[in-house]
Amino acid sequence: MWNTVNEQISQAMHFDFKHTFKRQLQNTNDLKVYEISDGTHQYLVKVGHHSQLDRFECEAHSLRLLTQESLFMVPDCITVGANIEFSFLVLEWLTFDQQPHTSWQTMGNHLASLHLKHQQAMFGFDDDNFLGLTVQPNQWHKKWDVFFAEERIGWQLQLLEEKGIVLTDKEYLIGLVKDLLHSHATKPSLLHGNFWRGNIGFINTVPSIYDPASYYGDREVDIAMSELFGPLPDDFYTAYNHLYPLAAGYEKRKRIYQLYPILNNANIYAGHYLVEAKQQIEQLIK
Structure with missing residues (x-):
């Protein structure tokens, strides 16, 4: 080879x-x-x-x-x-700066600048791709609530069911996610798609990203992902919100968006991620 x-x-x-x-x-x-x-x-x-x-x-x-x-x-x-x-x-080959770093404000500015581009009219991507090991379907949709409910949450639940794991009534949860996101007015942004500490860094203080799972979706998906495994420093969120303030209701939508990577980890690793996914679903239903 x-x-x-x-x-x-x-x-x-x-x-x-x-x-x-x-x-x-x-x-x-x-x-x-x-x-x-x-x-x-x-x-x-x-x-x-x-x-x-x-x-x-x-x-x-x-x-x-x-x-x-x-x-x-x-x-x-x-x-x-x-x-x-x-x-x-x-x-x-990229050589990353040692952490901790002081350039989180620039990281927030760069992500907001990317998200502020709304050149795509629909949600999805030209091709299906992958989140880690898992196929990530990206069929184009006009409505964000339909895209995320079906292409993200419904897909992950279907993969679990094919392994004999039923966490909830799939159709009920898909309908619930549609209802919860239906009134959220958002435009498609190009997303990193897997934006967390493990996939970002700095090179001579310049923010860097890698290992993406990109598609056009609600920019809040990247922000929610950044908070899932330990939030980034406050300077990142302050800078992001200064350029592109998050819409009202983000804290509620965050739980929905974080369910997707949790379900993905449950599909790949099972174990405690299945318990976490079950708990997250129960909280949404409540």
């Missing part, structure tokens, strides 16, 4: 690349991540089973779109490829 990786980097970068250094950074059941270098040029390489080629291609597409539309430092996609057994994604 590594000969194929070297060859495709060489073709993409227009010089002869052959790695002389390789260091594994991450190893999970579905993904291995490496740093490789020829002594001059460094790259990040994600490696998965051949079946994950679509996932890598979707990530590359989102990264290119965020590079085009945002002020963030986004890693360039060098190449995507596969052989008979493996697939891989090669990204620009």
